[in-house]
Amino acid sequence: MPKDFDHIVIGAGISGLGAAHFSTRRGLKTLILEASERIGGCINSQRFEALGGYWTEGGGHTCFNSYGNMLSILDDLGLTAQVQPKVKVGYSLWKDGKRRKVTSQLHFFEAARSIPRIFKAPKVGRSVRDYYGEVLGQRNYQDLLQHAFQAVICQPADDYPAEALFRRKPRRKDVIKAFTFAEGISTIPAAIAAQEGLEVRTGQQVAEIQRQDAAFSVRLQDGSALTAGALTLAVPPDVATQLMPAGFEAARDAISGIGMAEIETLVLAFDKSALTLPPMAGLIAVEDAFYSAVSRDFLPDARYRGFAFHFKPNALAPEAQVERACAILGTSPDRVAAQAHVANRLPALRSGHGERVAKLDTALAGTRLGVTGNWFFGVSMEDALTRSRSESDRVFGQ
Ligand SMILES: Cc1cc2nc3c(=O)[nH]c(=O)nc-3n(C[C@H](O)[C@H](O)[C@H](O)COP(=O)(O)OP(=O)(O)OC[C@H]3O[C@@H](n4cnc5c(N)ncnc54)[C@H](O)[C@@H]3O)c2cc1C
Known part of the structure; x- marks a missing residue:
């Protein structure tokens, strides 16, 4: 039976985009299916068109010269020369209603x-x-x-x-230590998705996967189906558990029950005149309704400043989040120039995770099903790409 694609990847976060990049570079006909209308997942340089395209990171904000797999992709796409250094600004603590060193x-x-x-x-x-x-x-x-x-x-x-939490990786001396792009980290997902030979379909929530002889059949929520010789799950662990096809029960058992942390991110942009706060990288909260706030001051703009506040789930209603963030920044909600609420999710790993991954890998050995994500080595973009690379090598050969 002819198949629609050589390789279907489910999820267009950096893990799935990396998996698709590697197979596209092998000359394989590759499709990514993404549930949301936007690619990038936790990478989300939130653009405000009403502010002339000013953006602030709503998720991942920094790449490092120790991100070897990321840099190899940037090399492939001709992007390495475009990296932008981040201005050195420091983090402060937010404790008992005050900024502290x-x-x-x-x-x-x-x-x-x-x-x-x-x-x-x-x-x-x-x-x-x-x-x-x-x-x-x-x-x-x-x-x-x-x-x-x-x-x-x-x-x-x-x-x-x-x-x-942190893993030591070799640094590439020819690249700036900590970097972003003029249009933010979303430049990377956009460039991977735009390359020739790789197709991305957004708004396509995968409902079920079946293994049929030497192929996988993917059923979408609208009832349509697509087939491929190889398939990679690049979704959070709870979704991967749910989508694991029949015949992969040992793989499903290995990963079922991995927790997820829900994060309610509030992205705010202000005209510079609305704030007296000195430039800063962000705030580390001590016992508050938010975990941290990350500013856009690392890449200053002539007119605006932006902040992403990462709130604990269900701690404050959306309007109360805006009030709280403005109070912390020493301004008021009527000075907000633009705002966005973003739902982020990160894996909540626990001890014994390595054994789960070992069981999963045993169950996947010899099959054409890849499983990748930010829940293998760690949560960074590079950790995700390290797994995507090794799964690509396992499924398609070194
Ligand atoms: C606030 C924040 C700040 C961070 N800062 C940094 C940083 O500075 N540096 C760094 O290296 N890392 C950072 N990280 C971590 C890093 O950004 C993420 O771990 C990484 O981007 C996750 O990529 P992923 O592809 O594994 O998962 P995701 O980005 O979660 O992508 C999974 C994708 O799968 C899709 N999906 C889910 N279900 C389905 C389905 N049924 N069908 C189809 N598609 C589906 C989702 O819509 C999503 O797009 C940060 C993360 C957060 C949240």
């Missing part, structure tokens, strides 16, 4: 006493609280690190696996 919550003596343990403290299999409490001290963990880490992963950090 990050170091105000650091206990120097405790840190100095604990840090030598970093050389022998085991990281694998331990929670963030256990590991960082040991290597930087319990008080440092309680007063500073737990808030900084939850600001990064936008969820409580205590029980998150320590090895999934």
